[in-house]
Amino acid sequence: MSDDNKTGLEEMSPDEKLIRAEFDALLQDYLNSNHRRKVELITKAFEFANQAHAGVKRRSGEPYILHPLAVARIVCKEMGLGSTSICSALLHDVVEDTEYTVEDINNMFGPKIAQIVDGLTKISGGIFGEQASAQAENFRKLLLTMSDDIRVILIKIADRLHNMRTLGSLLPAKQFKIAGETLYLYAPMAHRLGLFSIKTELEDLSFKYEHPQEYAYIQERLEATEANRNALFERFAIPVDRKLQSMGLKYEMRARVKSAYSIWSKMQTKGISFDEIYDLYAVRVIFEAQQGVDEKTQCWEIYSAITDIYRIRPDRIRDWVSRPKANGYQALHLTVMGPDGQWVEIQIRSRRMDDIAEKGFAAHWKYKEHNIEEDTELDKWLHTITEILENPNPNALDFLDTIKLNLFSAEIFVFTPKGDIKTLPQGATALDFAYALHTNIGNKCIGAKVNHRLVPLSHPLASGDQVEILTSRSQEPQPEWLNFVTTAKARAKVDYALKRSRREAAREGEQKVVELFKNADIEPNTNDFDKLSLYYGFPKREDFFYSVEKGETVLSESIKKILKEKTDNRFFKYLKQALGVGKGPLVDLPPVEDEAKEMPHYDKKRPYVLREEALNRNYVIADCCKPIPGDDALGFINDDGNVVVHKRSCPIAMRLKSSFGERILSTEWSSHKTASFEATLEVKGIDSLGVLSTIAKIISEDFNVNIQRLLIEAKDGMFEGKIKMKVHDVEDIQKMCVRLSKIKNIKSVGRVAE
Numbered sequence: 001m002s003d004d005n006k007t008g009l010e011e012m013s014p015d016e017k018l019i020r021a022e023f024d025a026l027l028q029d030y031l032n033s034n035h036r037r038k039v040e041l042i043t044k045a046f047e048f049a050n051q052a053h054a055g056v057k058r059r060s061g062e063p064y065i066l067h068p069l070a071v072a073r074i075v076c077k078e079m080g081l082g083s084t085s086i087c088s089a090l091l092h093d094v095v096e097d098t099e100y101t102v103e104d105i106n107n108m109f110g111p112k113i114a115q116i117v118d119g120l121t122k123i124s125g126g127i128f129g130e131q132a133s134a135q136a137e138n139f140r141k142l143l144l145t146m147s148d149d150i151r152v153i154l155i156k157i158a159d160r161l162h163n164m165r166t167l168g169s170l171l172p173a174k175q176f177k178i179a180g181e182t183l184y185l186y187a188p189m190a191h192r193l194g195l196f197s198i199k200t201e202l203e204d205l206s207f208k209y210e211h212p213q214e215y216a217y218i219q220e221r222l223e224a225t226e227a228n229r230n231a232l233f234e235r236f237a238i239p240v241d242r243k244l245q246s247m248g249l250k251y252e253m254r255a256r257v258k259s260a261y262s263i264w265s266k267m268q269t270k271g272i273s274f275d276e277i278y279d280l281y282a283v284r285v286i287f288e289a290q291q292g293v294d295e296k297t298q299c300w301e302i303y304s305a306i307t308d309i310y311r312i313r314p315d316r317i318r319d320w321v322s323r324p325k326a327n328g329y330q331a332l333h334l335t336v337m338g339p340d341g342q343w344v345e346i347q348i349r350s351r352r353m354d355d356i357a358e359k360g361f362a363a364h365w366k367y368k369e370h371n372i373e374e375d376t377e378l379d380k381w382l383h384t385i386t387e388i389l390e391n392p393n394p395n396a397l398d399f400l401d402t403i404k405l406n407l408f409s410a411e412i413f414v415f416t417p418k419g420d421i422k423t424l425p426q427g428a429t430a431l432d433f434a435y436a437l438h439t440n441i442g443n444k445c446i447g448a449k450v451n452h453r454l455v456p457l458s459h460p461l462a463s464g465d466q467v468e469i470l471t472s473r474s475q476e477p478q479p480e481w482l483n484f485v486t487t488a489k490a491r492a493k494v495d496y497a498l499k500r501s502r503r504e505a506a507r508e509g510e511q512k513v514v515e516l517f518k519n520a521d522i523e524p525n526t527n528d529f530d531k532l533s534l535y536y537g538f539p540k541r542e543d544f545f546y547s548v549e550k551g552e553t554v555l556s557e558s559i560k561k562i563l564k565e566k567t568d569n570r571f572f573k574y575l576k577q578a579l580g581v582g583k584g585p586l587v588d589l590p591p592v593e594d595e596a597k598e599m600p601h602y603d604k605k606r607p608y609v610l611r612e613e614a615l616n617r618n619y620v621i622a623d624c625c626k627p628i629p630g631d632d633a634l635g636f637i638n639d640d641g642n643v644v645v646h647k648r649s650c651p652i653a654m655r656l657k658s659s660f661g662e663r664i665l666s667t668e669w670s671s672h673k674t675a676s677f678e679a680t681l682e683v684k685g686i687d688s689l690g691v692l693s694t695i696a697k698i699i700s701e702d703f704n705v706n707i708q709r710l711l712i713e714a715k716d717g718m719f720e721g722k723i724k725m726k727v728h729d730v731e732d733i734q735k736m737c738v739r740l741s742k743i744k745n746i747k748s749v750g751r752v753a754e
């Protein structure tokens with residue numbers, strides 16, 4: 001069907017005439033809208049699609065191009081979208097059904113239209129495959145394209161609507177499948193987007209193909225009862241008309257019969273017969289807004305007029321004007337006792353509200369200025385939808401609400417290998433997913449396969465991922481798991497498991513200590529346990545037992561000797577205090593590991609400390625705790641006769657003090673500020689762009705200190721950094737900690753020994 005040579009209608013084939021007539025109708029619809037006039041672009045898209053689909057027929061026998069043309073008309077007239085959407089609708093089947101590619105579309109129509117056509121091509125072919133995995137894959141595509149551009153979904157709905165309108169020409173098996181899919185997916189989606197009349201039509205068409213007999217029955221009953229209904233309505237309407245006209249209102253009042261599908265649904269869910277449905281129809285009053293009077297006031301004036309005539313049912317007033325429904329629906333609903341003793345529902349709306357109810361947010365455009373730029377308007381519309389979707393109606397948490405939640409809020413949508421859907425917060429990892437399935441699966445999790453690819457437990461999931469969890473019976477929750485669980489549930493479970501295993505280990509450790517006491521012929525008692533754990537540097541007994549069990553603390557054979565050492569209670573009290581106070585913000589205590597560390601290495605050439613008592617000695621700063629001016633410190637005379645300066649809270653110093661009390665000197669810091677001291681800060685936080693440079697900038701510029709070494713390790717989205725630098729005194733450090741802890745994404749800052 002070539003169109004090279006069209007000189008006049010006479011020379012066109014009947015098909016060609018049909019096509020041209022449809023295109024003209026589309027242009028007419030478009031010109032009647034308030035969109036900017038981009039007739040040329042639309043014409044170009046049509047001509048291109050027309051020649052691309054040339055010669056191809058639909059199953060019904062009509063030229064194929066009539067389908068994209070019809071979809072474009074729905075997009076334009078029934079949804080109110082503009083040229084970008086109209087062109088995309090015209091081109092929506094070109095990539096899938098012809099030789100042309102997305103690149104071709106891109107070259108001819110630009111990236112926006114190409115992207116939409118690409119999205120449409122990807123989600124075509126049905127949402128539900130034979131297998132659940134296919135379902136997951138299709139969902140993924142759907143979701144990904146949805147989040148790119150909502151127009152993909154709108155055009156897809158239009159495409160589906162036209163296919164449903166022409167479903168009769170397909171084979172029954174296919175009809176059945178498409179109808180089910182429409183009812184399950186497309187109708188709720190249309191509803192969600194406020195496309196009320198499209199939603200109703202999709203439902204009715206689906207119902208017609210899925211339950212042809214019931215559909216026919218309801219249609220037949222509706223026809224049979226029509227005359228009676230009309231008479232009822234007329235009796236109802238006469239006094240209302242009189243009243244409203246006397247008020248000088250411009251309005252339209254009509255009876256609106258429920259759709260076949262909603263009648264059937266009601267019969268099903270309530271288990272009632274057709275004749276038992278009392279609200280078969282509602283009366284709709286649509287008024288033209290008066291200048292200078294707000295719509296809400298007018299709604300209530302009409303309400304007042306009607307309730308002057310008929311008795312109201314007070315429990316059935318619905319004010320969707322003051323508080324519109326989530327999909328934008330606005331109207332004032334009331335139910336009154338009609339003249340025949342039947343309840344009648346009345347829906348009062350302005351013309352604008354009615355348009356919105358029928359067309360959804362697309363209708364808003366009609367009330368805007370002329371020459372709308374589609375993209376900016378669409379952005380605004382999308383923004384409105386986004387806002388609504390962020391405050392979901394808790395009563396309507398159905399399938400689609402789940403989709404939209406994941407699209408627009410901080411949630412993702414993940415599938416099990418069988419295609420079941422799990423909702424997780426954005427940033428959730430494979431381990432979170434494992435715990436979402438079951439605590440035992442989480443606890444025994446060793447890895448995961450995401451989209452059939454092996455990933456670590458820390459792997460962040462994305463919407464649409466299919467996740468299979470690998471477990472091992474010997475697995476136990478690990479402390480580092482806390483770095484990459486994001487959900488409260490998983491964190492609590494890991495925490496609980498860790499604490500439990502730690503308690504168990506501590507109990508085992510305690511048994512070992514008890515044994516040791518028994519072997520040494522000492523009656524085990526908590527007082528001595530406390531002494532011993534403090535001796536090894538643990539303020540808490542349980543930590544000491546745990547360390548014993550894990551082999552981190554090796555108990556000396558001579559417990560007796562340790563316990564007998566001159567250690568009065570005051571000393572222990574002081575030690576406890578020192579450990580508590582000296583800890584500072586989030587600083588871990590330096591570990592007391594081996595005897596080698598007891599005698600710190602030092603550099604004799606660095607006399608940092610002034611002391612009163614031993615002016616002629618050399619001084620070094622202890623490597624274990626690195627005190628700086630301002631710290632409470634003490635000096636220890638080592639075997640070489642030099643003084644090693646420790647923090648008073650340093651566990652090593654405590655041990656030295658208890659064993660070699662006579663070698664301890666008191667020290668004071670010199671007051672001169674020129675000297676600089678080494679200190680190390682540990683910074684932990686969330687690994688994010690710019691956070692490291694912010695840290696470095698604050699330290700070097702704001703504080704004018706010299707960074708000697710910066711060691712940053714990032715893992716699983718977290719980072720841990722050690723910053724070694726020269727400072728003047730403790731005040732420098734404190735100020736810096738306060739300043740650094742205010743940086744976004746920094747979770748802890750503290751001074752550490754090394």
Ligand code: MN
Pocket residue numbers: 067092093159
């Ligand atoms: Mn199509």
